[in-house]
Amino acid sequence: MVLETFLVILGKYHGSLHICSDSISFNKYYSNIVASIFLSPFCLVKVTVLKGKHLCIIYLAKFCPVKLYILLSFIMNKRDDARQFMKFLHPDLELPERSYGADCRIYTPENPSSSRFKNVYETLFDEFVVAHIFGWCGKAILIRNQPLLWVLSIGFELMEFTFRHMLPNFNECWWDSIILDFLTCNWFGIWAGMHTVRYFDGKTYEWVGISRQPNIMGKVPCCVKRTLGQFTPAQWDKDEWHPLLGPMHFVQVLSLCIVFSTVELNTFFLKFCLWIPPRNPVIVYRLILWWLIAIPTIREYNSYLQDRKPVKKVGALCWLSLAICIVELLIGIKFGHGLYPKAMPKWLVIFWVSVGVALVSFILIWSWKMLRCYGKKRR
Template sequence: RMEQLSDMANGQTYTSNGYQDNNNESDRVPELRRISSASNFYDWEAVKNRYKKFHSDPNVNYFWRAHTITCLVLFCATLLYLSVFETSSFDTEYNTKRGLLAVILFFLLYGVIYTPDGPFLRPHPAFWRFILCLSVVYELGLIFLLFQNASDARHMLSYLDPELGKPLPEKDYGGSCLIYDPANTTDPFHNVWDKMDGFVTMHFIGWWLKALILRNYWMCNAISLLFEVLEYSLEHQLPNFSECWWDHWIMDFLLCNGLGIIIGMKTCNYLSLKPYYWTPMWNIPSYSGKLKRMVLQFTPYRWTEFDWSPTKSLKRWLLVLLLIAMFLLAELNTFYLKWVLWLPPPHPLCMARLVFILCMGATAIREIFQYTDDSSCKKFGRQAWLLTAIIVTEALICVKFDWPTVSKPPPTRIIVIWSVIISLTIGWTLWHFCLKQLIFAGQAELKDQQAADAVAAAPKSRTNRRRKDD
């Protein structure tokens, strides 16, 4: 039933002769809704992509099954080996680490098998179930850290890596802001080359991926612009935010972020226009075709455009504002966590967190968009709920562990800038969603009343003219 629904949503009907295109656009959506009602299931994504070319084989193969019995047997066999045949250790620290790791792995295994599927199917639904369960583990770890003090939390990280837990100097990106230094005859552009580190490439790749997640030019540029303003606003707290003006606006905002957003949105357009026809690998005769199919397994199953339309309704506008605020808070957490937990920027933990946040964010933003756009969706998505809790918990850790830094008052000019931004946002919201509607509604009501009065006065004028004629 779901496969039939998906095929009808994309203009195809399954008959005895195979899949046939249904060119009658007027009959497509009513039939789709009839099947949805009969099965008590409404496929919002299928309706949204009903005019795109899409076909997938309805058969469920070995690769897509849960394998619950196989996983249970392997898990019990592993426990049997570790508890009976392996030599016991009397090292308390070693046993504690292994016990905690075993508990986490069991939770992840159970969650991957039995957690409901998310909105994404590629490369495999189990991968996104794993991300969801790992989000729970990460949030539990953050909550545990939140109830420690800063010194103990830093010391606990040394159990993961002995090199952690040591204070690290933060690099100052300000320094000399001369683009061309005539005093340095050997390399007058040395200030520019000093800023060209590995983080420039990370900025570009990061915004390319963020554009694939948000799928909206306006939101991407708004977040990019506001984060540069936040760096200006918080450079009195973190030296890492102290950068030259051209580093902020030319290298970061225009080049790295801007090019990443443009290429990301071009990628979104390509993925939106391309047809999706999925053929099982065993139905492909050539080895080159099978290899290509394996590579395509890591591409989207189908692509849904995100038409956020923030000014369409007050609910959409507030959700978009909240999404931008949480996005910016997650970006700030990256820098403040490194500062309060003494994590060096090149450390694998920092990179792992960024990749993990991107994976969670992809699913969370897809769920938030459906919650915004789908009138039948009444519940906040699981991954969106978890990611929101994670971002808030990370921020609370930063506030608790280094309150003297976080509570440093900003300069007066920063207070003025943010007061203007917030006031303009509130003022425009009130105008667009309240005052504008009241004014135009009043004008329309006045015009209707005048038209009604004119219609009512017309018979009286004709009667008066007749009396004068008589």
């Protein structure tokens, strides 16, 4: 009944509006129409493993990936049309990328005495320093496993080194990449995120009624605490990944790392292709949206890995998040045609081919040994 009423109102809304002839207005209008029609039954679907104290957070977790997927589908036009379409989100576009590796000197004696450490100062007070810390804090809350987080951290630094010939953003100095990013920002973000997880881990809450507080000074913090508590999970579970449990388990955890790194790389490639400057809030909106999507997705995937049933399946949010990642990747490939004149160095291609061959060989040898042990036990 609710869905039928919604569609009737939507029909009247459709008839009362004028459809613009240009493709940008067409895409903007129909993305909202299709999203509304598709999301109305989707928000009524039963939640799988995600549990919270308030249903609106659960529905928001299901709403975000569908809306993002539909918006991405409508961006897949021509590159110039997509850039114009992005201006509906924010008009401040078409700013050049910054290269962090133009001058890697720590000390510049030719500058005045007050700015001889100008390169370090500009890098240290760059907006990406804060983004690194908050980003890795959020990733730690998602993954909740310190060794896996350090694998992701090392992997992303390798990705930056691999694609530095394509993106000016990745052209960093050695001290910026190793000392500032890896050993400082990433470490502090992971430390803060893991401490947040440990603080909430196994913690029980006994909510006391506001009327039972002795005075007004006690009622206000209690009211704020109860209100904010509605937006936290019902419980904080430990996510045990165990990548060395077996070859198949190793491949499954490795797949998570690959998808996770691809989502991060898509941020920089889409920013470059669509002319989005680093300080534009569209980037922050996308990252927050992806973080909200990743909360139930990673929880579903971890439950899938920990499930010992002979027949099991991956949750719907996992498949939807994978589809969004693939669509973003395809957009980056399509719009990036002709934007990267420099080819990847041959030694770098040989390096990654060697890593791939070594990884496949390791998994095959591991699987063969596991099968031999299993065969001996059966005898």
